[in-house]
Amino acid sequence: MLDLVAITGAGISKASGIPTFVEMGDLREKLSRDYFRAHPKNFYQIVLDMKKKIDSAQPNAAHRALAECRIPVITMNIDGLHTKAGSEGVLEVHGNLDYVECLRCKKRHGYHEVEESIYCKGCGSIYEPNVVLYGDSIRHFYEAIELAGSCKQVLVIGTSFYTSTVNVFVDSARMAGVKIHVINKDAENEVPKFLKELSSKA
Numbered sequence: 001m002l003d004l005v006a007i008t009g010a011g012i013s014k015a016s017g018i019p020t021f022v023e024m025g026d027l028r029e030k031l032s033r034d035y036f037r038a039h040p041k042n043f044y045q046i047v048l049d050m051k052k053k054i055d056s057a058q059p060n061a062a063h064r065a066l067a068e069c070r071i072p073v074i075t076m077n078i079d080g081l082h083t084k085a086g087s088e089g090v091l092e093v094h095g096n097l098d099y100v101e102c103l104r105c106k107k108r109h110g111y112h113e114v115e116e117s118i119y120c121k122g123c124g125s126i127y128e129p130n131v132v133l134y135g136d137s138i139r140h141f142y143e144a145i146e147l148a149g150s151c152k153q154v155l156v157i158g159t160s161f162y163t164s165t166v167n168v169f170v171d172s173a174r175m176a177g178v179k180i181h182v183i184n185k186d187a188e189n190e191v192p193k194f195l196k197e198l199s200s201k202a
């Protein structure tokens with residue numbers, strides 16, 4: 001097994017047809033806790049549209065290569081494409097669009113429920129998306145720090161480095177003596193190539 005951990009951002013899913021945040025324009029600010037509170041119906045309409053795109057998207061060669069080489073993945077993406085490609089135990093630090101939850105009934109529901117109503121049938125509470133919104137704290141933070149700091153090399157893929165979360169993970173790994181590689185363009189070709197070269201040296 002390669003002693004490598006991948007940290008992935010929107011760029012890895014570009015070839016799968018998932019738009020990056022920059023391309024989504026003002027959507028970014030609408031995926032915030034404040035917007036969810038103020039305009040829950042509009043919020044869920046946006047999320048439902050996004051989920052439709054995500055559900056029809058397929059993993060590309062970069063996702064598949066990471067899964068085939070069993071590289072542990074920390075991802076900023078909510079598109080679930082690493083899991084779809086066969087990666088196990090992916091640390092989705094921003095959550096995913098697999099389900100919504102009624103926090104009062106402690107029950108999870110599929111998005112088909114949201115299409116009918118954004119409020120729980122059982123108790124009337126608003127459904128909580130399983131997604132980290134701007135204004136929320138991220139998931140698996142310490143787990144990700146530990147994972148990225150415990151390997152020999154980290155491969156950062158498709159992140160603009162503007163997200164502070166990625167910087168925190170990368171900086172702490174670097175301080176732990178981990179070698180950092182970055183692939184920011186053409187991930188669907190560059191990632192399989194990188195992994196192939198690494199395997200041939202191992």
Ligand SMILES: [Zn+2]
Nearest residue numbers: 102105120123
């Ligand atoms: Zn409920």
